Amino acid sequence: xxxxxxxxxxxxxxxxxxxxxxxxxxxxxxxxxxxxxxxxxxxxxxxxxxxxxxxxxxxxxxxxxxxxxxxxxxxxxxxxxxxxxxxxxxxxxxxxxxxx
Amino acid sequence: xxxxxxxxxxxxxxxxxxxxxxxxxxxxxxxxxxxxxxxxxxxxxxxxxxxxxxxxxxxxxxxxxxxxxxxxxxxxxxxxxxxxxxxxxxxxxxxxxxxxxxxxxxxxxxxxxxxxxxxxxxxxxxxxxxxxxxxxxxxxxxxxxxxxxxxxxxxxxxxxxxxxxxxxxxxxxxxxxxxxxxxxxxxxxxxxxxxxxxxxxxxxxxxxxxxxxxxxxxxxxxxxxxxxxxxxxxxxxxxxxxxxxxxxxxxxxxxxxxxxxxxxxxxxxxxxxxxxxxxxxxxxxxxxxxxxxxxxxxxxxxxxxxxxxxxxxxxxxxxxxxxxxxxxxxxxxxxxxxxxxxxxxxxxxxxxxxxxxxxxxxxxxxxxxxxxxxxxxxxxxxxxxxxxxxxxxxxxxxxxxxxxxxxxxxxxxxxxxxxxxxxxxxxxxxxxxxxxxxxxxxxxxxxxxxxxxxxxxxxxxxxxxxxxxx
Numbered sequence: 001x002x003x004x005x006x007x008x009x010x011x012x013x014x015x016x017x018x019x020x021x022x023x024x025x026x027x028x029x030x031x032x033x034x035x036x037x038x039x040x041x042x043x044x045x046x047x048x049x050x051x052x053x054x055x056x057x058x059x060x061x062x063x064x065x066x067x068x069x070x071x072x073x074x075x076x077x078x079x080x081x082x083x084x085x086x087x088x089x090x091x092x093x094x095x096x097x098x099x100x
Numbered sequence: 101x102x103x104x105x106x107x108x109x110x111x112x113x114x115x116x117x118x119x120x121x122x123x124x125x126x127x128x129x130x131x132x133x134x135x136x137x138x139x140x141x142x143x144x145x146x147x148x149x150x151x152x153x154x155x156x157x158x159x160x161x162x163x164x165x166x167x168x169x170x171x172x173x174x175x176x177x178x179x180x181x182x183x184x185x186x187x188x189x190x191x192x193x194x195x196x197x198x199x200x201x202x203x204x205x206x207x208x209x210x211x212x213x214x215x216x217x218x219x220x221x222x223x224x225x226x227x228x229x230x231x232x233x234x235x236x237x238x239x240x241x242x243x244x245x246x247x248x249x250x251x252x253x254x255x256x257x258x259x260x261x262x263x264x265x266x267x268x269x270x271x272x273x274x275x276x277x278x279x280x281x282x283x284x285x286x287x288x289x290x291x292x293x294x295x296x297x298x299x300x301x302x303x304x305x306x307x308x309x310x311x312x313x314x315x316x317x318x319x320x321x322x323x324x325x326x327x328x329x330x331x332x333x334x335x336x337x338x339x340x341x342x343x344x345x346x347x348x349x350x351x352x353x354x355x356x357x358x359x360x361x362x363x364x365x366x367x368x369x370x371x372x373x374x375x376x377x378x379x380x381x382x383x384x385x386x387x388x389x390x391x392x393x394x395x396x397x398x399x400x401x402x403x404x405x406x407x408x409x410x411x412x413x414x415x416x417x418x419x420x421x422x423x424x425x426x427x428x429x430x431x432x433x434x435x436x437x438x439x440x441x442x443x444x445x446x447x448x449x450x451x452x453x454x455x456x457x458x459x460x461x462x463x464x465x466x467x468x469x470x471x472x473x474x475x476x477x478x479x480x481x482x483x484x485x486x487x488x489x490x491x492x493x494x495x496x497x498x499x500x501x502x503x504x505x506x507x508x509x510x511x512x513x514x515x516x517x518x519x520x521x522x523x524x525x526x527x528x529x530x531x532x533x534x535x536x537x538x539x540x541x542x543x544x545x546x547x548x549x550x551x552x553x554x555x556x557x558x559x560x561x562x563x564x565x566x567x568x569x570x
Binding site: 015016020021022024025026028029032033034035036037038039040057058059060061074075076077078079080081082084085087088089091092095 | 273490
């Protein structure tokens with residue numbers, strides 16, 4: 001996939017490698033890098049995914065990183081109906097009309 | 101200038117001084133002691149001024165609503181003569197949907213007044229949206245730095261929703277993987293941009309909440325002719341509880357008991373990449389509630405203005421399952437759909453009301469907006485995807501943070517876990533001894549501790565002796 005100048009994109013870069021991180025970290029986090037993702041408008045004329053690019057953020061900062069997503073979508077949603085919560089309505093009915 | 105972790109952290113004091121507009125040195129007294137009240141006074145705004153600043157951007161004056169149907173249910177579940185009336189302060193009517201607009205409004209106003217071009221806040225929650233929204237209203241740029249995803253690049257739906265909200269208000273959102281170095285990167289950005297540090301813990305951040313306590317006092321007085329016996333607020337970093345209590349006092353409600361409530365996530369490590377997505381609550385939980393109560397100065401400013409041990413009368417915990425249940429109850433019985441995190445205090449209030457007299461009043465401090473990513477269904481779907489067991493049962497007995505969420509079988513099972521205040525005060529002394537490497541204390545330091553944990557000097561001395569002996 002190719003992005004063009006002005007496209008809304010997401011970049012990724014490493015802010016700290018594992019050995020550069022704070023000393024006080026739990027073991028599972030200690031072995032990982034500190035990663036950063038930022039979205040903005042592509043500055044380069046053209047770029048492929050995974051290339052190092054520059055973006056201009058909504059407030060105008062220029063930042064370099066690896067092109068990770070083009071027009072990144074919002075993926076969070078309302079979730080699925082949860083059976084364990086669905087019983088609550090009938091519970092309340094069983095307790096009786098609260099207006100009684 | 102080097103951007104390494106060490107070099108940025110070494111320049112922390114200098115960067116903060118430039119970015120927050122407060123010279124904290126002038127409040128230092130001796131050793132651990134500093135002049136808290138003078139620092140708060142110097143924030144420079146009276147309640148009337150804060151109200152005026154907030155009205156300019158549509159913040160505050162939120163409705164206080166009696167939960168009449170929930171209250172009938174509480175009475176039904178209580179012994180004769182018991183079952184206090186619960187009122188809710190509906191903070192979701194603020195511009196970005198939570199009480200955090202109050203906090204952001206003063207910081208952003210201050211930033212504008214002092215000539216900063218932009219503001220930066222490190223937060224994964226509602227505060228980010230509030231700062232972004234207030235910055236938009238005042239024509240400032242904003243950068244929101246959020247701890248957002250684990251090493252697989254997976255983020256909590258609630259935090260992702262906040263990213264969307266911040267982006268909608270025009271912010272640059274910097275999404276960081278798990279770890280406390282969020283603050284390192286925030287410092288780096290403050291240094292690079294010269295923006296204002298809209299810290300949650302500056303005197304401005306706390307002053308902005310005082311109107312919340314003030315409004316609770318004046319609204320209850322008007323509606324029921326008296327101040328509430330109890331105000332329950334969700335406790336995380338301590339700002340909500342501190343600011344509300346200060347506002348209540350300024351309005352004359354000095355006998356109102358302040359109860360803090362957090363979601364019980366004890367046992368989960370807040371800086372663990374593995375634990376990060378095993379919690380359903382990204383704020384209002386023990387991971388902030390306990391450390392910030394017992395050592396407030398761990399924040400991004402040298403002296404934290406949020407100091408709950410000065411104000412909190414009781415501290416209770418509720419489980420994740422209870423909060424989800426009460427969120428459903430609020431929707432089904434009152435027709436009010438609000439975000440789960442804000443309902444932490446409602447879950448606690450529901451249980452506490454059963455023990456109070458029926459002529460007493462309990463105000464639940466805040467609600468927050470809800471929507472995709474923030475609903476119980478979104479949170480529990482995510483929990484299931486992360487291997488968390490969801491079951492119906494007895495929430496307090498069977499709850500296991502990070503492993504199992506238990507939805508109550510019946511509303512009578514909504515209870516709370518009491519954390520004795522004195523236990524927190526002892527931990528406070530322990531933290532001071534540990535972090536300041538202390539074994540002797542001057543009189544001024546003892547006076548300060550006595551004020552900071554609201555105990556007399558004899559008790560403070562005994563506590564110090566006990567901690568030093570251990």
